[in-house]
Amino acid sequence: MKNVIDDISKIIEGCKRGNRNAQEKLYNKYSKLMFGLCLRYSNNYDEAKDILHEGFIRIFKYIDQLRDINAFEAWMKKIMVNSALEKYRNKMQTNSLIDAAEKNIDNYSIEAELSEKELLKMVQELSPQYRLVFNLYAIEGYSHKEISDMLNISEGTSKSNLSRARAILQEKIKSITSEFSMKNKYE
């Protein structure tokens, strides 16, 4: 573990000096994780690619401001999220609200039955604002107050958006799992 931290420390120090090799190592080490995050915040591959690009440029630009190496991954994620938010603000589109009724979901574990790709697809299919709020709240762990500041919306809107996003996702999960159950039943 200590070696890993030392290794990352060296890479970060290299990045702070603007060393291209260190930057490339950092990119190779974290690009997959960051791209996964970018995909969650966008509804298509190209947009995620843009976020990744912009995010890494910012990471290299501001890395000398990083104080706590232990929090490096969280710091990177925060920068990526900010890049995604900026992308969202720049490409703000008027999306009609989806009126999806909240429906209960059976309290059973379906994680194993749903692949990462399917879940990602569900998130990507959310409208941009629902997607952002859901990602920020449910996965990144931001509070509604923080989200309202980040997106320049009220806390009430943030809560409402989260609620609708959850409802949509519940619906999607339910339809997939019911398809899955039917399939199993007849097989």
Add this chain to the structure above:
Amino acid sequence: MNNNQENIDKIFKNTLSDYEVESPAGEWEAIKYDLDKADKQSKIIFIYRFAAIFLLFTLLASAYIIFNFKNIKNKNFSNGLSEKTALYKTKKDTKPVKKHYENIKNNNINLQDKVSYKQPNKNNTTNKVSNTNINEKQAIAEKNTEQIEIIATIEPKPPKINRKVKASQEIIFPKEYIENVINEIYNQTAENSEKKPKNFDKWEVGGQFAPVYSYRQSNINNALVKAGTNLGSVSEISQNLKSLEKSAIVFSGGFKVNFKPSKKLSIQSGIYYSQYGYIQNNVNLNYNYDGVASAYNQIYTSQGVLIIAPKSSEVNQKNITNNREELNSINLYNDRNNQISEYVITKDVTQLFNYFEMPLVLKYAVFDKKIKLELMGGLGANVYLNNIVYVPEKNGRQILGETTTPTNIFNYSGIMGIGFNYPILPKLIFNIEPSFKYFINSSYKDLLLKSHPYAFSFYTGLNYKF
């Protein structure tokens, strides 16, 4: 219901929070390209800042020197007579008095010292001045100056001399003082007076601008040719370059400072914005019908690899498509449904390299009359700023791209030339300086062809001397 919601969150968080996806191929190269570009820009900003500080420093130093120089003069002179308050009037010919006055000032002669210095010499038989009757001296002086009148306005703290105040607030200087002045004039006009060295202005500041004939000298790296390249033999490469490239007319201009430690010798420095460039003949430029580059053209030249990437906004489609003659020279591709989707235009492309130049030039006056002729030689430090590739258009130019070949940031050039100076006003000099500059180092790193830009510049400008 809350449980359900939390469960949903949990499902997604557990699955997607550390979800990894292979990043897009070639993304690192794209990031690297942008980082390189940002680095280059930050270097340019640094250079601009450095240049601004240098300019500011030079201006402040000049101002300080001017201020100090005047202060010293004033200080020395104010012991006898304030420069600001003294005014000499002669009715016909003021030159001898003025000259005398200037000499007193410029040689930092203290009038009171002068008087006390002259006292011991009064009985010296070799000094005609001291033995001459004051009336005679005055007569001689007046003969030269045609009736002298010295007037001064009142100062808050007047010099330590007796004075009579006129009703008109003018002072008539006391007899002793006028005697001293007359003595000085006499000394100056007398044949036996010692010749004093002529004074001259030591500093000049000014601006210059020049049209520049620019090209490059290419030295082929024989070792690389021998090592096996597909570019052909040395002579073939030279021949190819001759047919593909030609010189360009560019510009240079800046601010200069000239210091003259002696009458004939001077040292010149300053800061200039200098361009070097050349023209690449008959370059094929590919465009889509929408004006977007269909492909990044890469041209291999003596000045590196030029990347041609036209932007849609910079392509004048109407001019291209409406001009019949030009259309005939255009190669059209993909003519589907009678619609031109891609075309190629052959044009001469200019590449410009921009530098900040800080020269240090030694000048020697070989002829110094009304017109001054100087020989000059020195070195210049050239800080690379950027380069652009463009096609001249009717209303300016269409910027196409730049070279991506690594460029030396710091370059050194040899400078030689001649300078002609003509005073259009006593303190204002018009100058013409044809000069030749040659890059001592190659402008590019690690290139098959070592390229040394050179330029014939025809500088003209104005200098203020002090």
